[in-house]
Structure formats: C-alpha cells, structure tokens
Amino acid sequence: MKPPIFDYATPASVAEAIALLARYEGEAKLLSGGQSLVPLLNMRLARPAVLVDLARIAALDWVRVADGVVAIGAMTRQRTVELAPEVQERHPLLHAGLQLIAHPQNRNQGTIGGSLAHADPAAELPALAVALDASFEAAGPEGTRTVAAADFFLTYLTTALAATEILTSVRFPMLPARTGWAIQEVARRHGDFALAGVVAVVGLALSGAISRARVVLYGVGATPVRAAAAERLLEGHVADAALLASASAQAAADLEEPLTDVHASADYRRDLARVLVGRALAEAMTRAHAA
Amino acid sequence: MTSTRRIGMTVNGERYEADVEPRTTLVDFLRGTLGLTGTHVGCEHGVCGACTVLWNGKAVRSCIMLAVQADGAELKTVEGLARGATLHPIQQAFLEKRGLQCGFCTPGLMLSIDELLARTSAPTDTEITDTIGGHLCRCTGYQAIVEAVHLAIEKLRTK
Incomplete structure (x- = not known):
C-alpha cells in the first residue's frame, strides 16, 4: 500500500497549473486535498506521471457569502466552510451536508472543489450542487467558462471538465423564504x-x-x-x-x-x-x- | 531514476529538512526519516485514524497526505504532547480513565482531541463523538475515551 513513483509540481497560479496539464497531455493528475486521490495512489489504482498540487495557489482559497450566494474557491477546505459562522447561519443545508462528509479529520484536508471534481456518485457535495442549482467556474487554456451543476456530472467519477481545465470555484445559491x-x-x-x-x-x-x-x-x-x-x-x-x-x-x-x-x-x-x-x-x- | 525534493517543516517545535521522494506519505516520512514512531500506520487509506497528526493545528490523516504536501507546515505528533516526564492533561486523562487498552489508536485519538480542545474548551457531546468517530478503537468500546475527554476538559480548565 505505497504510492507508485510520480513527479510532483507545485504551480503558484491557475495559469501555471493549466500549462502543466497541457504539457503532460493527460498524464498529469490534479491533487487538491488528496482524500480520494492519495488512497487511490496507495492502492495503485491511479498511476499518474505527475501530480499537480493546487494547494500553493492561494487565489483558490476563499469563501464569500453575499448576494444570495455562498461562493467558494475550489481549494477551500471543507472544514473551513463548515465552521464558517455565516455559512452555518445563512446556508444551513450546505452546512448540514458538509457535516456528513467522512470525518472532521478528512474535512480538514479535503477541499470543496476536489470532492466536486472527483464526482463520486455517493458523495454529498455533488448532490447538494445539483439540488441547489449550483454553478461551477472552470479555467482552461481558452479562458474561463461557467457550467451548471445539471450539466457537470456525466457519469461515475467523470465531469464536464476537459483534461486541461481546472475547477476554480463553485456558487451555491441560498434558499429563498418559505x-x-x-x-x-x-x-x-x-x-x-x-x-x-x-x-x-x-x-x-x-x-x-x-x-x-x-x-x-x-x-x-x-x-x-x-x-x-x-x-x-x-x-x-x-x-x-x-x-x-x-x-x-x-x-x-x-x-x-x-x-x-x-x-x-x-x-x-x-x-x-x-x-x-x-x-x-x-x-x-x-x-x-x-x- | 527517482527524483527527490527538498522539504522543510517544523515538527513538535523542531525544525527538520530532508530530501524525499514525492510518493513518500507523511506518516512514512515521520516514522522512517524522522524516527518519530509514535504515529501509527493502520489502514493506509484514511479510514482508521491511527496516523492522525496535527497539520498547522488541524487533525489530518498522515497516511493519505504526502510528505511534500507538508512542506513548510507546522506539525504536531504524539511526541509533542508530554513535557519531559510530565504527561499532557489529555494523556493523563486517558491513563486515569483507562481510555486505552492496546494503545494502537491512542496517539491519533489524542491529537484529534487536542485539536478539538484547542478550538473549544467546552465541546458539545456531538462535537466529542464526531471527533472520536474519526478513529477506530477495537478495545475500549469508546465509553472510556469519552470519559477521558471529559476529564481532560476538567484538567485543562483547572490547570
């Protein structure tokens, strides 16, 4: 149960990360919190040539609660969102859903974007995204685009993201009155x-x-x-x-x-x-x- | 040829630097390279909690974290709890309440509890069970661990 050999890159920006994905042509795998990917590496079910670690991109780590939306940078840790008082108060469904993800020790490391992009059909965040009509922002070589949650999850562990695209943020609308x-x-x-x-x-x-x-x-x-x-x-x-x-x-x-x-x-x-x-x-x- | 990477981190207040293969998990780095064998390796896929350490103050599974991910981080392992021969209040509480039998899960559990009690001095019962729910203990049936947490809260309050 030890990972296979791979190279490791720590881009400092989204643009740099996209360039790495393009250069490795499908041989690279993005690493966010690693709570799904590292077990897969340990079991050698995944054998990427290079891991592109997004954790050093500070611009992907943020939460904004405003204008009827909880918007979250993709690399924000699940636990950070769960413990944010304004999320607890203004988006209790999102808060409740986050508490069901694995254990606090996994949520300290696991990210919002990582879980969504991994797209495990038994995971909570993809279901919350579909239920709330969330929208995703993806960045790629041609710029950024927005994808609706309804169009994002294609099948098991497969999303609408292209091989050179990175999920950068997600917007969860708050629920209306009544x-x-x-x-x-x-x-x-x-x-x-x-x-x-x-x-x-x-x-x-x-x-x-x-x-x-x-x-x-x-x-x-x-x-x-x-x-x-x-x-x-x-x-x-x-x-x-x-x-x-x-x-x-x-x-x-x-x-x-x-x-x-x-x-x-x-x-x-x-x-x-x-x-x-x-x-x-x-x-x-x-x-x-x-x- | 395997390439290595130079990483540096602070573990229990001490600074370490080493060359590692990117594929080295943090728990193997702590045990094998740094010789800190108090952190245990259990399931190696992030489920059992035996390998839990504090990463910048947060409890994480060191078996599903790569050592390179911890570059620049501040870590705390079970070796960082006691002060010389004086047990940490959490350790003392585990001892007094028999919160351990074989001890395999104990280092990880104590660090998760350390994180919880650093965040709040008066956790709810739900917060306590959520925290220890992330750890498999096959000896105690957990009741003694819950009692140890309550005693640790008491000890930290009157310290």
Whole structure:
C-alpha cells in the first residue's frame, strides 16, 4: 500500500497549473486535498506521471457569502466552510451536508472543489450542487467558462471538465423564504460513503401548497439523480402523508438499477431511497412551515 | 531514476529538512526519516485514524497526505504532547480513565482531541463523538475515551 513513483509540481497560479496539464497531455493528475486521490495512489489504482498540487495557489482559497450566494474557491477546505459562522447561519443545508462528509479529520484536508471534481456518485457535495442549482467556474487554456451543476456530472467519477481545465470555484445559491430542506443518508458506519442519501428542498406558496420541490438522490446511480417525476407529483399540491408516500415511492421506482455490492443489494438501496425520500420530505416540510 | 525534493517543516517545535521522494506519505516520512514512531500506520487509506497528526493545528490523516504536501507546515505528533516526564492533561486523562487498552489508536485519538480542545474548551457531546468517530478503537468500546475527554476538559480548565 505505497504510492507508485510520480513527479510532483507545485504551480503558484491557475495559469501555471493549466500549462502543466497541457504539457503532460493527460498524464498529469490534479491533487487538491488528496482524500480520494492519495488512497487511490496507495492502492495503485491511479498511476499518474505527475501530480499537480493546487494547494500553493492561494487565489483558490476563499469563501464569500453575499448576494444570495455562498461562493467558494475550489481549494477551500471543507472544514473551513463548515465552521464558517455565516455559512452555518445563512446556508444551513450546505452546512448540514458538509457535516456528513467522512470525518472532521478528512474535512480538514479535503477541499470543496476536489470532492466536486472527483464526482463520486455517493458523495454529498455533488448532490447538494445539483439540488441547489449550483454553478461551477472552470479555467482552461481558452479562458474561463461557467457550467451548471445539471450539466457537470456525466457519469461515475467523470465531469464536464476537459483534461486541461481546472475547477476554480463553485456558487451555491441560498434558499429563498418559505423554503424547507433536509439531507438524509444511511451508511454502514458513521463517516462511510452513503448506501443511499437524499437532498430535499421544498418551497411553499402563500396558499400552503408546494410551489417548488427538488429531490436529488445520491449513492444510487452513476451521478446524483434528480427525482423529476416525484418533484412533479409534489408541486402544486398541499403535502399530506399520502402525497409524500407516493412521491417517495415514485422516486424509488424511477431509479435505474442501483449498485449491488458487498455493502447492499440494489433492492435494498432502492427501498432505502424510498424511505429516505419520505423522511427527508417530511423534515423539509416541517422546516418550510417554520421558515 | 527517482527524483527527490527538498522539504522543510517544523515538527513538535523542531525544525527538520530532508530530501524525499514525492510518493513518500507523511506518516512514512515521520516514522522512517524522522524516527518519530509514535504515529501509527493502520489502514493506509484514511479510514482508521491511527496516523492522525496535527497539520498547522488541524487533525489530518498522515497516511493519505504526502510528505511534500507538508512542506513548510507546522506539525504536531504524539511526541509533542508530554513535557519531559510530565504527561499532557489529555494523556493523563486517558491513563486515569483507562481510555486505552492496546494503545494502537491512542496517539491519533489524542491529537484529534487536542485539536478539538484547542478550538473549544467546552465541546458539545456531538462535537466529542464526531471527533472520536474519526478513529477506530477495537478495545475500549469508546465509553472510556469519552470519559477521558471529559476529564481532560476538567484538567485543562483547572490547570
């Protein structure tokens, strides 16, 4: 369990990092917090020729809470965002989601951008990004571009980033008034990757009917999975137990075959998704009424 | 041919410099190059917490951090807790509450607790369990560790 041989570069700027990616033509791998990459190196599942460590680029380490958005530089440590009082106060869903990522010791080192760009389908941040309509800024040889979360996660560990592009920041919109949220997951052990998880957001009209619903599952597909049919069942209706039950059944039924592995079968994950969606919607409704 | 890189860091207040291969993990560097074998190597993929050290005051897994990533950093390992023959209040509390049996997980646990108690002198129960939840202990069942944390809080308060 020791990493293979590789070279190591510490660019001081994003431009320098992009130039390195271009020079090594796909043989380079970006290193951010290393909480996924270094285990992969230790197990020799990854064998890059060179690691490009982004940690010395100070311009990628920042958090700004303003104008209805929590904007975060890609190299900001997860724990820094989690412990920021203004995030806790003004984006409680993001705060709650961060607390579910592995353990504090991993979040001290793991970065916001690293988790998003790694795109593990069982990770919390990609699901939060999709649920919140986050947007990503990527820098490449041709300049910068913005990618919507809905277009970012392509499949397992694969994003819309080109081989010479670097994720530089992410913007998580805050939730509007009369909106409730929940994030729920089940893992075999505290801090493990979730067998299944869900982010739910519900907005209420003045009538008390659900004006907007967002249900995003994780750990049950190749990317975060939006339960679009379940959302449509909810919108325009006043929530009661029967409605939440049918929406959660719909969300589970719409899943393509979830993963079967040593931790859980596909059937178990599907049923877990149903239960978690029901719980998350109920919790989100309670918060929406209180908001 | 393997290329090496010159790195420097402060460990427990002492300055070290060495040439390392980029692939050297921080825990192997601490143990093998610096001879600081108090930090233990467990799972080598960031799950068990045995290798936890403080990196610029923050608890991290030194088995999934490369030594080159710690270039310029200030580190603290279990060797940095005691003052000569006087145990640190956290160590004394572990001893008095039997917060350890085999001791394999103990160095890492104590550093995570050191970070927690440096951040807050009155952590909540959730903060305590979240902190020690990042460490696998197969001997104690954790209850004695929780009691040790409470005793350490007491000792640090009256110090």
